[in-house]
Amino acid sequence: MQKKSKKPLLRALVAALGFSATLGASAADPLKVGFVYIGPIGDHGWTYQHEQGRQAVIKELGDKVETSYVENVPEGADAERVIRNMAKGGFDLIFTTSFGYMNPTLKVAKQFPNVTFEHATGYKQDKNTATYLSRSYEGRYVGGFLAAKMTKTKKIGYVASFPIPEVIRDINAIQLALDKYNPGSEIKVVWVNSWFDPGKESDAANALIDQGVDVVFQHTDSPAPIQTAERRGVYSVGYASDMAHFGPKAVLTSIVNDWGPHYVKSTQAVIDGTWKSQDFWGGLAEDTIRLPISDLVPADVKAEAEQIIADIKSGAFHPFTGPIKDQSGVEKIPAGVAATNAELASMNYYVENVKAELPK
Template sequence: MNTRLIRQTLAAATAATCLWAAGPAGAEPLKVGFVYVSPVGEAGWSWQQDLGRKYMEQQLGDKVKTQYVEDVPEGADAERVIRDLAQQGNKLIFTTSFGFMNPTLKVARQFPDVKFVHSTGYKTAPNVATTNARFYQARYVAGILAGHKTQTNVLGYVGAYPIPEVLQGINAFTRGARSVNPKVTVRVIMANSWFDPGKERDAALALLDQGADVITHHTDSTAVVQAAEERGKWAIAYHSDMLKFAPHAQLGAVTHHWGPYFTKEAQAVLDGTWKPDQVWGGFKEKMVDVEGFGPAVDDALKAELKVKEDAIADGSLNVFAAPIKTNDGKVVLAEGALDDKGLNAMNYYVEGVVGTLAKQ
């Protein structure tokens, strides 16, 4: 990671990674900081988070003044960056990666008058809220797309870490694919990083070598879709639409949309009504989508996918409805559907995933 860049950011508010959107003179704007785990770049997780920041600016205008720091490693560096943003007068700080959870809580205790929102975590405090998107809902629909398009019946998945958020996506993708094509199997390689284009590319190529003809990822760069483009195979992008990086390979993209949520949180701080809520939104809340369809996806298939999206949104289709079995035959759920507690404790692969999950 670019630790020199981070040190520069901590040394001065004018560092290159900190961009300000200042309003006109007059009423003091709410200063809002963002911490990104990877470079903003042109696509991916941090890119999509930054689109949310820009949306918030557009909606609230001179009521807010925003700052961000990109490419921040999880751990001690994150704690320093978060503390620096609080010391600079930011009264609302969004920390946008799972590994920022404990650093956020630690800094929040030191700055009780600052509001914090942590993405993808599960721990709150009097001044710490959490948010997440139900990525797995869109993953299920993307799995249906992959299940229809595969010819080898082997799908590939580049994961980041074997944590519940990632496992939800892998398992939902597999269940979606097998709902239309029971012959499908999904092979997984963990990159053990959120953003490492070299590792992501190597994992993607290895999966293609194992016979996968549709690959997807839970990592931040465009490396996976670009590998599929080079090999003449299919890909489903993640976080943001990556069609311009894989114009022939991309079947579609699972995307996340943060702007309205960021705007709501900032407005609540301005109004004095902010609460340390836990928000987990999916298709119903329009926090996830499947879009960016490539030329290989016809209108009939798009319509089928839309029906599934609507069914998930209205609750008539539950991605993790019983029966649920692990890939070694253990019954996880015989009836009903997984609740949020069960989703957040997920530590297994479902039927159809090839391989063994390392014990955590």
């Protein structure tokens, strides 16, 4: 098998020496970049947005890269098999795009030290393994503000996938916004234990609406909760991609992930031989997250939401600024202190006023 892992180092050496001559056929070979997806590229949500990121790599880097993907890869043994097959198949850079891929990615990475790996939403790095995620809690907080202003029942619903830190902190961000802008409002959570299952997602949304919820959030990948909200005549907040067209009378905003810039930057770094392991958090300030606000939202409320977005972007406001207590009243973040990335990455508790019970 061709040792493609040496190409970035060779290119970097040539650039450093100021050579303009080509390196021959071997150095001209494109960088092989692989993507492992949890769902189908047509899910209109999480995986769809990662696929848009892959397309951005192709558009920006052209014949410098050769990309491929595998979709619908379950977390666990199947993921490890797919990741290992990519590494054995000569891929130079592999992006794994779901939380449950973390340990399989690390295991394969140790076996292939000359391949570069990046894992989405995880918290474990190694010499050849980086992590990246979006600060989705920033979008959730803004969505929580909109929900606080638009709700009539003071009951907000959340269709949740799995009780991992990312999902828990997003639920908490919504509750923090509700507490500030409409005290007494509560968030109700239904766990579907799946990332992509339109039937379960729709059933969960219906169950929440039956309990009086009039704004539905989701941390799942299909537009089913949005379509259910539209059909039932309540508001909703989309996730991962802009879901307004699935619920034009329901969607207040969507927390849109744009992975393209990060994928392009990381891929170019591998080509240049400058890639280093890191823990990348992209939020509103980095344009990794966008929040298109619907005209369903009154102009004054929209203006206030846009000011919150501006304050988060500038660093003037952090949604997880203390004092913040957990459900039992124990202080987790002191007054005036913003949560660190490490605290956010390991969040395993509900904040005060979340009435739901956290699964064990």
